[in-house]
Amino acid sequence: MNPYPEPEAFGDLYESLSEILITADQIQARVAEMGAAISRDYEGCHPILVGILKGVFPFMADLIRTITIPLDVDFMAISSYSPSAREHGVVRMQKDLEEPINGRHVLFIEDVVDTGLTLNYVLRHLQNRGPATLKVCTMFDKSSRRLIRIPVHYKGFDLPDRFVVGYGLDYREMYRNLPFVGLLKAEVFQPGKKA
Amino acid sequence: MTSDNSYPVFSHPIEAEFARILDYYGVHWEYEPRSFPLEWDDKGNVAIAFTPDFYLPDQDLYIELTTLRPKLVTKKNRKLRRMNELYPEINIQLWKRSDLRALMLRFGIDDEAARIIGTEAQTEE
Numbered sequence: 001m002n003p004y005p006e007p008e009a010f011g012d013l014y015e016s017l018s019e020i021l022i023t024a025d026q027i028q029a030r031v032a033e034m035g036a037a038i039s040r041d042y043e044g045c046h047p048i049l050v051g052i053l054k055g056v057f058p059f060m061a062d063l064i065r066t067i068t069i070p071l072d073v074d075f076m077a078i079s080s081y082s083p084s085a086r087e088h089g090v091v092r093m094q095k096d097l098e099e100p101i102n103g104r105h106v107l108f109i110e111d112v113v114d115t116g117l118t119l120n121y122v123l124r125h126l127q128n129r130g131p132a133t134l135k136v137c138t139m140f141d142k143s144s145r146r147l148i149r150i151p152v153h154y155k156g157f158d159l160p161d162r163f164v165v166g167y168g169l170d171y172r173e174m175y176r177n178l179p180f181v182g183l184l185k186a187e188v189f190q191p192g193k194k195a
Numbered sequence: 196m197t198s199d200n201s202y203p204v205f206s207h208p209i210e211a212e213f214a215r216i217l218d219y220y221g222v223h224w225e226y227e228p229r230s231f232p233l234e235w236d237d238k239g240n241v242a243i244a245f246t247p248d249f250y251l252p253d254q255d256l257y258i259e260l261t262t263l264r265p266k267l268v269t270k271k272n273r274k275l276r277r278m279n280e281l282y283p284e285i286n287i288q289l290w291k292r293s294d295l296r297a298l299m300l301r302f303g304i305d306d307e308a309a310r311i312i313g314t315e316a317q318t319e320e
Contacts (some may be wrong), residue, residue: 025313066298080218080302081215081219081220081302082302082303082304083303083304085219086215089218089219090218090219090221091221115298117216117217117220118220119218120222121220121221124221140287143289145288145294145297145298147251147252147254147256147258147288148222149223149254159298161294163297163300171300173305182304185274189300
């Protein structure tokens with residue numbers, strides 16, 4: 001039983017979807033399983049969970065409430081590639097970690113791993129800070145377009161190579177608040193295309 | 196990025212954008228570094244070869260980009276199948292038009308995404 005409104009209650013956001021791929025109940029059940037596994041694996045380690053804003057925050061919030069061992073949480077923000085960001089040439093750190101991670105057991109939390117470009121950049125960055133261990137936990141995995149091989153230690157769901165939104169995944173900053181994951185209708189991101 | 200930090204002459208604008216994305220995230224790449232012979236004539240000369248667009252040395256991965264509409268990709272798919280037969284040890288990814296469009300949309304590069312979509316192409320998918 002999840003505490004969220006029914007999908008239809010999300011109105012236009014829901015109407016923009018052609019299909020719900022993963023329900024809120026399925027997500028919450030899987031998050032609980034992942035939290036239990038992390039609690040077992042990191043017993044006595046006092047891990048620090050690190051996420052990149054913004055997409056990860058719903059997953060991070062749900063996940064940490066299913067982990068039963070002491071932990072710390074920290075966030076980073078980096079500039080994504082964009083028409084304006086590309087003028088700078090390289091990724092810029094917009095918000096760095098507030099806690100040192102050298103010697104710590106770091107679990108990097110992602111909403112989705114697709115090409116691996118961002119994750120690869122961040123993991124290199126974190127590895128240079130000397131953590132005791134550095135592992136990856138992602139809610140969603142779109143492996144079909146993976147450019148950079150990255151070991152994923154905890155994974156929630158595989159996603160198809162389609163335009164999906166919800167549970168932190170956005171299109172133009174919208175849809176992150178959906179507690180489920182759905183396929184975005186083509187006419188939303190391809191103006192002019194008929195349904 | 197190339198070893199001397201200069202860009203080669205790309206044959207398509209999408210290749211330049213792809214290279215900028217790789218550079219942005221610090222991924223080393225080479226442009227068309229190798230051709231793979233696929234067919235030979237009676238005298239043993241290479242008749243058909245395939246030259247993937249990019250090579251990522253750290254990943255040992257070749258990448259071919261295409262903005263062709265799906266029904267026009269047949270020839271390229273045939274070459275890739277032949278590649279897999281002759282060079283099974285080579286890792287290669289074909290990034291189709293829809294993949295590239297999704298990548299451009301993800302990064303908010305609407306002009307490039309629109310160029311990939313094209314008016315006529317919208318009726319083909």
